[in-house]
Amino acid sequence: MSLLGAPEVTEDGEFIINIGPQHPSTHGVLHLKVWLDGEMIKKVQPHLGYIHRSIEKMSESLSYRNFIFATSRMDYLSAHINNEACALTVEKGLQIEAPPRAQVIRIIMAELTRLSSHQLWWGCTGLDLGAVSPFFFAFREREAIMEIMEETCGARLTQNYMVPGGVMYDIHPNFQNRVKTVLKQIKENFKEYDQLLTGNVIFEGRTKGVGYLSPEDAISYGCTGPTARGSGVSCDIRKWFPYDGYEKVQFEEILGTGGDCYSRYMVRMAEMKQSVYIIEQLIDNIPEGDFQAKTKNVIKLPKGEFYQRVETARGELGVYIVSDGAASPYRIKYRSPNFSNLSALEHMATGAKIGDLVAIMATIDLVIPDVDR
């Protein structure tokens, strides 16, 4: 907790404060022990596990249809993509592929999820740096996307729309029109995002040159997603190991070169535009056909190990299923992007100031339940 009692000073005159587990800038329940010299951070030690919900253990006793729902609660901002990863892994085990229509729907949904996730991130970055208004501007578009999700999937945040073999049901008749309207709105409003934060001198001062992560360190720390791409490390799974027909759509992998908070910020801003571009290519070209491949009622994967990597809004999610041939997985491991990204925090924040720590955490875009699982 935040109220920590006596000022505690180490022998070197350093000042230890505990940020979290409940603190507005930790985006959930992360506990950071920070050694300070004045305002300067000497050392950061993340303490995790305040939201460790034993999803991996739980999944071992659930059937292959049922374990998917829990992954929505891991990285709830990319719930769709998490579900997709699980569905793909099961499909890999069954050696089937989703029908083309389902694949396209999956991509559109995943990109919408990425958009809404990045929008929330943008709002929260503003909030973390002390600007309140971006939060409301970001949620304006996010709510529009949420409405689309709700109409087609039936839920706003934890949709549970992906099932092994395709999607749970067909898209809503209004879907295409609404997506087009929202895309138009989003494209117009990107200008406002830039007006409010991107060009702002205070914002630039807070992020430029802050939280530097070199490409070598990014790889060594296992960083993925915009965090690594901000340092110029190419790691987009959609390009490296395309799944669900990503090889058929055109988009660019955005790479920053600065390695600082501003670079990570710009990568995400540009990624939003790429997501819009991907959806635009597909929204009028959803092929007709089944939305779900036929699967047996009780799915049993053959004995073996199946690993599927997907690109969530925060980086690479790996689903590693070890099957012993039974109706539920023998072991499931989620290689979550945030867990690795968080480990680089200590490296980035050492030598920075408290205000920078907030900026760094904001641009890593942590989702703590994904760290703790």
Added chain:
Amino acid sequence: MTNEELKVSVSALYPAITFDETGEFLNAISSVAEFRSVMKTLRHNKELEFDFLFCLTCIDWKTHLMMVYHLMSKTHKHVLVLKVKLDDTKDPQIESVADIWKTAIFHEREVFDLFGVNFKNHPDMRRILLDESWDGFPLRKNYVDENMISI
């Protein structure tokens, strides 16, 4: 490098390593004794250069524990899965690779926390997700917890 070429170049360096190609990736199974030097070679050998450890985990096969390292090379674009069998389930021990890939610092702590594998020479070997006072290793198959309700 394709899986075949990988197999050839790795077994040229370490003949004791056995391979298993049933899955998507090439699986190499190493022994505990050789493990650390294999890992160092995999990371630093110019032809192999596995610089990205993207997954590190453990599987409890009841009789033994299996450490699984998913390695990838960003420069050569190949993937290798290295496995190490730990026979001692009471007090499993293995060398840490935290100095080779920094991401292992967190991942090894997680494996220590949930499986009880002890990593030698790890810079900060503490539980990461659970309380320091937690009893047992939850992801082991023989873990019992009276608070846990099963369907």
Added chain:
Amino acid sequence: MSLILDIGFAPFASGVHNWVYGMFGNTTIAMIVEMVIAGLSLLVFLVPLCFFLGYMERKVAAFMQMRLGPNRVGPHGSLQIVADTVKLLLKEGLTPDGSDKFLFNLAPIIVVITSMLVLAPIAFAKNFQIWDMSIGVLYVSSISSISVIGILMAGWSSYNKYSLLGAMRSGAQIVSYELSIGLSLISIVILTGSLRMSDIVMSQQNGWWLFKGHIPVIISFVIFIVASTAEINRAPFDLAEAEQELTAGFHTEYSGMKFAMFLLAEYINLFVVSAIAATLFLGGWMPFHIGSWEAFNHIMDFVPSSLWFMGKTFLIIFIIMWFRWTFPRLRVDQLLNLEWKYLLPISMVNILLVTVMAIMGWHF
């Protein structure tokens, strides 16, 4: 209406004065009674003012963020702040264990009292001023420097690291920004040749300093607004209570009534700095006149002076609120950089310009 208001204040004040002195033969007792009356009327004026400022802040924020803001408590949500205040007053007031209880409880009082003291020399309307002292401007800047001590006290005595960090930030911030506030005030003092508030207002009879002082005065106006936003710890300079960094900074441990006092002080301070800016740069209660356009000037004169004063003050309050709901927060070193690298040098050069202007008589 205008006649009542315009003529009303000054005769009312002197009427009360005469009545009190007539009532009590002893001048000392009469003086005390008069002071008490002034104090009470100030309170009666301040509390609704702070309610209104709180309400205004929430509504301004809401409209800038495309939402409605409070609208369910009272007509258009106007009683929202009343409800908040009543709740805060009735809430349990905690004093943390291990804190220095005497200083902990004293700090909010000092903060509120200092912010109220600054109100003394402000001319609210024509001939309506509590204390027209000869050193009005200097008094303002000297008294406002005490408020930092209340914050330092609060941060120290809370026995909390966040509070301590917040207090240290706030100390460094206020002490440095006082310099450029002082310098921008001096530019008007140079032009007017007096520290007395009423003289400053009177000197703007034929035009506000903002207009007739050319660019140097505009620069000092901007510097004053920026620096005073920092001085009263409002976003984007709210480092002392930066929520995302220090939970609530120096008042992390305060609850209930004591916290309400910090809020009260914040709003009084906001009003005070805006009122001073309005007095010095925008002519206080002076109506807006255009040269020798008699018809227009006459219409402007018809608007009561108190309305002029309040209008100008609220315009500046709105600008400061506008800052808050637009900008991200500065980092602590940037905050000091802004002061020492930009505001201070610019205002020093500016002072020279103003002096030259005053000597050469280039202003209107």
Added chain:
Amino acid sequence: MFLKDYIGTVYKSSKSLLKGMKLTGYYFSHPKKILTEEYPDNRATLKMADRFRGEVVMPHDENNEHRCTGCQACEIACPNGTIKIITKQELQPDGKKKKAIDTFVYHLELCTMCNLCVVACPSDAIAMAQTFEHSVYDKKQLKKTLNKPGSKIMEGVE
């Protein structure tokens, strides 16, 4: 040149700040852009999307009949034990005994609205309702029985 750079910085930063203020000022002066939907006042017109999953219900027709055979497919399909079906043996008119539901217990407090039970149901006996105002003071009230008292299975549903 130092002075030029200095003035340039000041100018550029002020411009970027004014840009942001222009945006917020624009929205401040355009109250029509306000997006707020006033929730408790718009309850009459508030309509959820038709697929919105608020809670599991068991539709009954006008004869107080439902379609649930008590096959427990939903109970198995539920990932977290939200549904408990207690069955009984009912005597048919022709003398045969047939399985039927006694109580269909639904734990709203556990439910994650994942829709897997509805998908699993072979006889479309359960559906997702669009209600969402479930707040209660007492947790026990969230445990619900979905079949109405005295209800029967519809003719012809196997």
Added chain:
Amino acid sequence: MAETEKMIFPAQLHQTADGGIVVSKLDDIINWARSNSLWPLVFGTSCCAIEMMSAADAKYDWSRFGFEVARATPRQADLIIVAGTIVMKMAPVLKRLYDQMPDPKYVIAMGACTISGGPFFYNTYSVVKGVDHVIPVDVYIPGCPPRPEALLHAMITLQEKIKNETYFGPSKTIEK
């Protein structure tokens, strides 16, 4: 829930010959103030926190009720919205946060995880099965996560509860 009429001030106008006087009970005013000024603690552990943020955004805008003053420090908060799973490691922290809040304080349990462990009720070793094992809860909202409107509904329900409290003596019980 009673219809949510907009109550301007909890008082009656007592008509007299020349105008009127406003009559009110102290309890009513206190409850009016408390129920209309619920400042939540910034406390979200997982998915429900996002819906809680959505409730604050422009579309749902809980500031209409005066809830928007979310405080980061428990000393100044009136209400904890427990939005998300509470695990064994977090439970003592939550308890401590609750203890640090000054009276009167209220708790809303938002979402299935908080009410009962929800999706993580079975087969998990680390989840607290219901936040009411840790702190007393006033209002429960089921849903995973509940819609922002559902959260607003819960807060209105809580307001109803507060309006039936008495400052001195025991509070009335109301059915819901």
Added chain:
Amino acid sequence: MDISTIVFYLIAITILGSGIMAVTSRKIFRSAIYLLFSLVGIAGLYFYLNYEFIAAVQIVVYVGGIVVLILFSVFLTSGSGEDMKKPHLGRALFSGLAAAFGCGLTMTFINHQDFISSGKPALDPSAENIGFQMLSTTEHGYILPFEVVSMLLLAAMIGCIVIAIKIKVPAHAILPETKRYHDDIDVPETIAVLEHNESIVKQS
């Protein structure tokens, strides 16, 4: 006894009382706060005498400057939260004697001084006049003391900085890879949308 006498005594009691508290308090922060009250009391005395300018300067310099500096140095002192040690009896006794001696000396001088009113008109203590006097070199000009005082303040400031500077941490105590990135790093053109390298796309 009229009201102004009462006010005078109230102010005097405040000054003396908080002065004594400042000396006797065992908490260093509280001492500083009592000192603040004492100084504010003196400013009050000036206000009482209608020397508003002096009063304001008193507050600016002593309260806004000196006391804040003292408080800051208290903040920077580690262990300042604890109670100070009880003073030695001898030391306390000596301090008391010194104070009494000073007091007695002043009293003696005041009592033996015949205050003769001079024929000259009193100087007007207005801000303008004070300003002229302060910077003039003529009779009653204070330019020299003014400069001396400013030198003194400068020296005090340097002293404060010297006290606040920490002793350098030995090299081995610095954490590895501790760098400050945000001060002087030259950030290159930060964003580049790279054409994706086709070779890294898995052939499929």
